[in-house]
Amino acid sequence: MPRCILLFAFLLSACLDPGAAGNLVPKTVVEDPTLPRAEMAGALFHAEAFGDPAAPIVMVLHGGPGSDYRGLLPLQALAADGYRVVFWDQRGAGLSQRFDQGFYTFDTYPEDLRQVIEHYTVAPGQPLVFIGHSWGAMYATWFINEHGDYGGRVRGAILSEPGGFTKRQLDDFLARLTGSYPLAGEQLDGAFWAGQFLSPDDHARADYLRMLLAEGGPPAEHCDPQNPMPMWREGAVVNAALLALARRGFDWTTRLGGFKPKVLFLRGDLNTAATLAQQQELAASYPAAEIVTMKGVGHQMIWERPDEYLAHARAYFASIGFAGGGR
Amino acid sequence: MSRHGLAFALIALLVAAPGVVRAQELNLARLDLASPNLVSVRTGAEYGLVADAGYARAVGLLGGVVLLGGELTAPWSGLAHGDFRLRATALLPVASGERWKLAASFAPTLRGASNDAGRFTGFGADLGAVGGYFAPGWFAAAELGLDWTLATRVVHSDAYRRLVFAGARDGWYADTAATLRAGAQLGVSFGRHDLVLRLGGLRDAGGAKPLLPIYATLGFGTRW
Numbered sequence: 001m002p003r004c005i006l007l008f009a010f011l012l013s014a015c016l017d018p019g020a021a022g023n024l025v026p027k028t029v030v031e032d033p034t035l036p037r038a039e040m041a042g043a044l045f046h047a048e049a050f051g052d053p054a055a056p057i058v059m060v061l062h063g064g065p066g067s068d069y070r071g072l073l074p075l076q077a078l079a080a081d082g083y084r085v086v087f088w089d090q091r092g093a094g095l096s097q098r099f100d101q102g103f104y105t106f107d108t109y110p111e112d113l114r115q116v117i118e119h120y121t122v123a124p125g126q127p128l129v130f131i132g133h134s135w136g137a138m139y140a141t142w143f144i145n146e147h148g149d150y151g152g153r154v155r156g157a158i159l160s161e162p163g164g165f166t167k168r169q170l171d172d173f174l175a176r177l178t179g180s181y182p183l184a185g186e187q188l189d190g191a192f193w194a195g196q197f198l199s200p201d202d203h204a205r206a207d208y209l210r211m212l213l214a215e216g217g218p219p220a221e222h223c224d225p226q227n228p229m230p231m232w233r234e235g236a237v238v239n240a241a242l243l244a245l246a247r248r249g250f251d252w253t254t255r256l257g258g259f260k261p262k263v264l265f266l267r268g269d270l271n272t273a274a275t276l277a278q279q280q281e282l283a284a285s286y287p288a289a290e291i292v293t294m295k296g297v298g299h300q301m302i303w304e305r306p307d308e309y310l311a312h313a314r315a316y317f318a319s320i321g322f323a324g325g326g327r
Numbered sequence: 328m329s330r331h332g333l334a335f336a337l338i339a340l341l342v343a344a345p346g347v348v349r350a351q352e353l354n355l356a357r358l359d360l361a362s363p364n365l366v367s368v369r370t371g372a373e374y375g376l377v378a379d380a381g382y383a384r385a386v387g388l389l390g391g392v393v394l395l396g397g398e399l400t401a402p403w404s405g406l407a408h409g410d411f412r413l414r415a416t417a418l419l420p421v422a423s424g425e426r427w428k429l430a431a432s433f434a435p436t437l438r439g440a441s442n443d444a445g446r447f448t449g450f451g452a453d454l455g456a457v458g459g460y461f462a463p464g465w466f467a468a469a470e471l472g473l474d475w476t477l478a479t480r481v482v483h484s485d486a487y488r489r490l491v492f493a494g495a496r497d498g499w500y501a502d503t504a505a506t507l508r509a510g511a512q513l514g515v516s517f518g519r520h521d522l523v524l525r526l527g528g529l530r531d532a533g534g535a536k537p538l539l540p541i542y543a544t545l546g547f548g549t550r551w
């Protein structure tokens with residue numbers, strides 16, 4: 001009997017550790033020194049930038065909360081137009097450093113973004129535009145509501161299918177999003193069933209479980225199953241933390257009236273959660289907004305139709321006088 | 328208390344009891360050797376929308392009655408691609424008054440899943456206890472349990488490697504999950520049959536909520 005127990009203990013000790021990054025999920029910048037990184041706001045971020053450091057900045061904000069910028073990399077093409085294109089995984093997201101849920105407050109994320117802007121600023125008054133996708137579009141609006149045009153530096157924003165700028169708007173959006181999962185469907189049931197195999201005891205396991213649900217996206221987003229968007233790693237804890245903060249109530253429209261630059265809402269017509277009417281309601285919070293709808297594409301329009309998306313982005317930049325460096 | 332502490336506490340409870348038992352849903356007041364065969368079916372929400380079928384047989388042991396059997400559970404959506412949970416079950420009353428009864432349980436478990444990330448095969452054990460008021464025609468009881476997955480073999484899909492993590496490691500992973508449950512059972516018995524509703528909540532041993540943090544099932548059993 002003791003031999004059996006010893007053998008059993010030995011076999012278990014020879015198993016892989018599900019909580020160790022690099023097994024089920026990739027390592028973050030904390031564990032993998034080869035990843036591109038930036039130390040900002042007291043944290044290590046997975047980040048990289050393309051183009052002339054002194055050129056006008058295109059600040060790319062990924063979705064989630066908790067996802068990463070891998071699927072937004074087609075926007076890197078804007079560097080060839082003379083822009084400094086900045087990609088970064090937000091705090092606790094993608095391959096950036098992880099923090100416990102209690103760390104996050106309403107101040108954390110706006111201050112992070114402010115410090116990221118400062119980190120990549122090499123010239124006084126260097127202008128910038130946000131491209132925010134999904135949650136990233138909400139994040140850009142959160143920052144603009146906090147900081148306005150940031151001393152005249154924020155010249156505009158492209159917001160692709162934000163969920164809501166107030167708690168009520170977000171609740172309505174999430175109801176449409178989660179309601180689109182068929183109750184006994186494979187995607188949702190598969191994620192539930194996987195809960196027996198893995199407990200979210202640590203970041204690695206929690207992120208892995210979240211990716212099981214995230215793959216393919218909610219049905220309402222109508223992502224192309226033939227061309228799925230890649231990702232590195234979900235941040236389950238930051239997702240839960242920011243949703244928990246949102247449930248307390250928020251309104252990021254209170255000072256948007258003071259933001260004068262034109263904002264572009266760029267959406268796909270297949271997304272039945274971010275409908276035209278919903279985007280119109282959100283756009284009404286900005287004094288100057290334009291809505292452009294891409295036909296025949298869903299939520300992952302940047303990944304699925306990069307050329308068309310970039311054409312809309314370039315046209316918008318031209319319309320607001322946001323020219324690339326040397327032009 | 329750590330996951331291992333909880334497991335050892337439950338194991339100690341079971342070892343101390345005069346037998347090993349599985350907290351199935353049945354009217355303990357009607358557990359006897361006169362109608363030893365029990366077939367049950369169940370459906371509801373428990374890690375997804377599931378269907379379950381089981382067979383158990385009451386056998387005499389050390390002057391008491393042990394219920395030994397097995398059950399197969401699968402999510403409705405996973406029937407086509409082989410998601411399953413297979414359990415060998417054992418149940419015996421631990422303490423028994425005229426109407427108030429307590430039973431504990433042990434169920435070695437093998438489970439499988441296939442999804443976009445890959446193929447999962449896990450083994451572990453479920454330890455539990457159920458206690459309450461059991462009359463011949465109805466019962467109401469509370470249940471507690473720990474579902475512990477000792478090891479899981481993961482074989483990642485090509486899609487996961489291509490779209491998420493090329494370096495994902497296949498193999499056996501140790502101590503991958505432990506889920507605590509607490510809930511209630513309400514049952515009615517008529518003739519040879521039991522109809523049982525289970526409701527409760529699930530928590531990871533660390534206190535976190537799983538994606539589906541509740542369970543609610545309706546089961547029907549018949550004896551002969």
